[in-house]
Amino acid sequence: MKRIAIVGFGSATVIGGLFLAFGGLAAAAALDNRIGWRTHRDEELLRQSVVDGRTVDQMVRQRYHAAKWTAYHADELYRSVVDCNAVDLSSHAVHMSWEVAHWYTPRSDLKRRSVFITALNREAAELTPTFAVPDLPLRYYPSGIHYSEAVYGLASKKLTDEVTR
Numbered sequence: 001m002k003r004i005a006i007v008g009f010g011s012a013t014v015i016g017g018l019f020l021a022f023g024g025l026a027a028a029a030a031l032d033n034r035i036g037w038r039t040h041r042d043e044e045l046l047r048q049s050v051v052d053g054r055t056v057d058q059m060v061r062q063r064y065h066a067a068k069w070t071a072y073h074a075d076e077l078y079r080s081v082v083d084c085n086a087v088d089l090s091s092h093a094v095h096m097s098w099e100v101a102h103w104y105t106p107r108s109d110l111k112r113r114s115v116f117i118t119a120l121n122r123e124a125a126e127l128t129p130t131f132a133v134p135d136l137p138l139r140y141y142p143s144g145i146h147y148s149e150a151v152y153g154l155a156s157k158k159l160t161d162e163v164t165r
Helices: 002-035 037-047 056-063 122-127 148-156
Strands: 065-072 079-087 093-104 113-119
Touching (some): 093 122
Antiparallel strands (some): 079 093
16 A cells, blocks of 8 residues: 555656646746746846947836836746837827747747847837847837747748839
8 A cells, every 4th residue: 555655646746747847837927927026037137238328228218208117928937028118209108018038049040048038019129129130120010929939930031121023
């Protein structure tokens, strides 16, 4: 009987390990969305990133007012979506969105980086061209995207403003 209990314990450990490996990461991301430990870190990392000699936070404060920042994990703990909702000088609402990922690359032909920041919409790409997807004209930037792979996928289609005949 003791041997059966040990086998049973081992099976529970394996099942628990599988849960952590597959469902636990999503659960950890959901938990962090409530706690905000990694999402807050990623928001601050983006806001303090320097583009053309100024932090992203400084750039937002110079161009917009009433900025509200939020961050969340769409699915994975190592990637956060950081949103900034603000009002421009013409009193129009502006939504900017970036992805902050760790030890990641959105495409196999790009080198993996310890921190990979991607502008997820046109407004974010205009403000922070350093984080814009290369070879993707701003007019083709999507809206409502939560994953850098989707934006890089558009860039791989080689969309251009040129008219071919």
